[in-house]
Amino acid sequence: MRDDIVVARRQLELALDVAGAPCAWEWDIRRDRLVADARFAAITRQDAVALTDGTSTNCFFNSIHPDDLKRVKLAVAGIMAGSEIFSKDYRLLKDDGGYRWVHANGRAIFDEDGNPTMFVGNLVDVTEQKRITEELRVAQTAGGIGTFEHRVGWATITVSEQFCRLFGLHPARVIPVATLNELIHPDDRRIIDLSFPDDHQDVSSREFRIRRADNNQERWLTRRGEYVDDVDSAGQRYVGVVYDVTDARQVRDKLQQANDELAGIAHEREQFIAVLGHDLRNPLASMSAGLRVISKDATDQRTTRVLRLMGGSVQRMSSLIDDLLDLARGRLGDGISLNITKGGRVEPLLARIVNEILVAHPERLIATDFDVHRPVNVDHARLEQMVSNLLGNAITHGASDKPITLSAKTEGDLFELEIRNGGTRIPEAIMKRLFQPFSRGEENSRKQGLGLGLYIASEIAKAHGGTLNATSDDASTSFIFRMPLDCQ
Amino acid sequence: MSDATLTLDDLERDALTELVNIGVSRAAASLRKMVNKQVILSVPSVEIVTRKSAASLIGQRENEGLIAVHQQFEGPFSGRALLIFPESNGLSLVRAIVGDEMGEADLADMEEEALAETGNVILNGCLGSMANMLQHTLKMSLPGVRRGNSTILFDVLDNTSDQSFVLFLYINFSVQDRQIRGYIAMLMDLPSLEKLKKLIADFIDRVMA
Structure with a gap:
């Protein structure tokens, strides 16, 4: 050569x-x-x-x-x-x-x-393979993942050290499939089912229970696998991994249990509120009626003044109870029920609400911007409830030297109403719970009501098939109510 | 007995594994001829354990009863060799050996005898070739057949104070298609191990010469 x-x-x-x-x-x-x-x-x-x-x-x-x-x-x-x-x-x-x-x-x-x-x-x-095998072994041990390999038609299975550890078996490369199956809970699917040795095994990812060979402890494992071509035999090998999910399952079960308990407690609380609210209404109605009767006969100034204050208190109690009942309806029933006025205009209603607020707060400025071209089918009383609440919040929490704007518009198939006030950013933590019942800003919490206002406002939005969202930055805070125009 | 006699160094272990390999290759060749099927062997395991642990090494993998052909051997070292199957495999093995012509009843009648003969051939081949390698002869008892769990097969006494160690060598084998599998196992007493270590050392020297 x-x-x-x-x-x-x-x-x-x-x-x-x-x-x-x-x-x-x-x-x-x-x-x-x-x-x-x-x-x-x-x-x-x-x-x-x-x-x-x-x-x-x-x-x-x-x-x-x-x-x-x-x-x-x-x-x-x-x-x-x-x-x-x-x-x-x-x-x-x-x-x-x-x-x-x-x-x-x-x-x-x-x-x-x-x-x-x-x-x-x-x-x-096999220098590279040695290195990788070593890395894999470390990874299997650290990750608690065992591997296995089974050839179609064989009664034995090749496994990793970690695999044996998971089953509480002495480390061995080859173990009988029957050994594994004996450790798997009879109600659970086996890794290798020898009843059909010539068929492919079920390779779907599954959780199953085992009884560890060393201490009889029950553990939950997950297996995943797939068939790969076997280079040696031209057949196929089922290659897969198993890992212990007992702890994860326990955490999951505990969370579920805690959730169920919390839901139960919440349900009881809301039922209590519904019953309480309902039962308080009757004595309050009697008080209100009684006050009206006495007021007619009252002559001296002092009595009249006290009766007027008492009337105000009854009014306030009544509106708190209404809020409670709205909450209970939102949480327990089918949500807040509506009495929709079809084809009505909302601008006069909105203007009236703004005027009423301005009478009580003459020092504040409320700018309005209406661009409503289509009839908006809403429950007027509920819309008023929502808007007064939002405006009330804007007055209480917004910067007193900045104007408040109320804008309403129809755009495409949407009705959009925005109330914006100046002021500092609402902290993230409060933003998260803003529409939850009984949530109140930290300051002035004593001055406010039950913290149901925004919850009820958002329930009203939902009842209309719409949404109520809040955004807040360093300069201003805005609440936007959007509802579809064609849904009613 | 000092600790040193209880351990095998890596090379001794390799040498012993190789001896078992030689023996088991002979045994597998016999089995292959008998059943006319592919037989795969695992890498042999060599452990020094108590009789009880040896039993649990097999026992924890086997929930059904076992059937074993066993033979005592004596010579420079002594112990017991066993060919072990799950009990349900016994008939399948005999069926694999005698072929499909024989009726079910006849087959059951001759199960023990056939297993004893099969075991005799396999274990003799295995131990004989090991002894050859060590340049000694072994005296072997007639084969016996036992049924039960691994503690019975390995003579584990209830007496828990019996902490004596044995040299335990075993391999798994399985026969393709027939779902037949089992173990070839050897239990050696430790006084024998001391002699065996000496013989292994000689074996290594001969190989390296």
């Missing part, structure tokens, strides 16, 4: 070697000659040409890391003595003084008397 071709071929073999291609050997035991390809020659630092014809096996042993030499020699001795299968990982020295890990797979061929005649096999660089 021409020299340049030999060089080129050697370079190719080296490139293939780097790519992890296996290199083959044949060991003629009777002649004690080793025949191998050029890649084997390169990886074991031997002369490629000589190896093609066969060399003494000593050269091969010289290429092995001294710490692994005895192990390899032992395994080779095993083959010479009748072992059928050779499977060993060991290190080969490199020219630069380092080493590479290789995996050797071999098989003895016997003559009719059962004596080995040939020892054939191949060698593959």
